Amino acid sequence: MTESKSKKFIDINVKTFKDLDYKIIKTDKCCSCGACIAYCESQNFNVIEMNDYIPSFKTEKNIDNCNECGVCYYICPQTSPLLEKLCEAYNIKDKIGNIIKILSAKTTNAAIAKVGQDGGVVSTILAYLFDKHKIDAAIVSEFDKNLKPIPKIVFDKKDLLKSAGTRYSISPQIIPLKDLYHISHGFFTKRRIFNIDQLRMAFIGTPCQCRAISKMRFLRVKPAHVIKYIISLFCFENFEYNKLYDILRKETNVAPNNIKKTWIKKNFFISTKKNEEIEVDIKKLDPAIRKPCHECNEFTGQFSDISIGSSGAPKGYSMIITRTEIGYKIIKSLLSYGLIEQFIIPASENRDWINKKLNWYNQLISLKANKK
Ligand SMILES: Cc1cc2nc3c(=O)[nH]c(=O)nc-3n(C[C@H](O)[C@H](O)[C@H](O)COP(=O)(O)OP(=O)(O)OC[C@H]3O[C@@H](n4cnc5c(N)ncnc54)[C@H](O)[C@@H]3O)c2cc1C
Ligand code: SF4
Ligand code: SF4
Ligand code: SF4
16 A cells, blocks of 8 residues: 555544543553554654553653654554454455455474464464564563463564463553564574564464554554564453452462463363363353453454464364465465364365354354443
8 A cells, every 4th residue: 555545544633642542541442452552652752651451641741742643543453443444455344354264273283282272273373484484573472470461572483382372361462562673683683684674573462453453554654564464363352360360269269370271161261280170150250351342343353364263163173264365375384284284074064164153253243242
């Protein structure tokens, strides 16, 4: 898209962070993606910051630094001005979004299979992109010792194992991009990258975060220009970290630092470091659901190259939806190199298999809309 075309989408009455604060943040619609902060800080405007997952002006004095460019407002995944054009760009015509291919598969890498949440497909894609020198880095999420999600840029395939698995609370995935221009020069020299703008990254996030990154790429704003691949996780809902682990501790008597893995299969499950498996009624977690998730109409992550989730997949496999040619080519390569193994649909179900999955996703999306 040309620069003049992008400018066409900016209103004359430019909305600014004050509008974002009033319309999105103060009304509990902010999904804490970090896009507004990442853009503003990467430009050294020194206006806004994120505290306890809420963006705000740094201080009263910093308000004057705002040059009212409006970018934070337009790239926010919860604002509407760009959505129609973005849907056109991603060929989105229904609630599930564009599908080039839908399949189920699992990793063939034993180390990833051990730590992956479902089929380990996300980590396998990232490992492949690193191996084939298609990316220099990836934005993933790690846990701290109390299972708090920490968004992180990893520069090496060997760091992927730490990031595998799902964190069921917010990991503000776009925040690390605020420091893009402060990445250590040592890394670049080692990789023979002489200009930060040449960096190539993959981005992993929830559907709302992928929508924000897609808006940034659509408007061609830095620092999202380094994101070359967008991988969305399916997402029915997300939880407030403190509330989630308070409830889990009350229900199971297990502290976060003694939990090995969590997963959702109708109910919420934890496995402890002593290898006990405990089931928690998912309804008990309702008070911990994040407020913007109550009003979210995305499930499969339409604004991405590839969407991945477990809903509808056989045990140990992931469901994969390729959305763009780039996404389709990656999955095709993974299959042809034997890096993932496709689930063979039983002949008796062949005709209905995909339709059943799509019906199920439509039902889940309607359920989301009705749970407000
Ligand atoms: C909050 C949340 C809710 C989800 N809800 C559903 C659902 O309802 N139905 C469904 O089918 N699937 C859901 N998923 C996706 C599912 O849990 C798996 O992440 C997905 O199937 C990929 O599994 P995998 O084995 O291929 O990934 P892995 O190889 O294990 O890699 C997982 C990747 O996800 C990243 N990640 C983990 N947690 C987060 C996070 N909080 N934010 C951003 N990135 C993260 C990791 O860094 C890693 O790169 C949800 C994921 C999240 C984060
Ligand atoms: S300078 Fe621009 S991006 Fe930063 S807060 Fe102001 S309007 Fe938003
Ligand atoms: S851009 Fe993201 S972090 Fe900023 S207000 Fe919007 S949803 Fe919240
Ligand atoms: S339910 Fe929607 S708003 Fe909540 S984390 Fe998932 S994609 Fe974002």
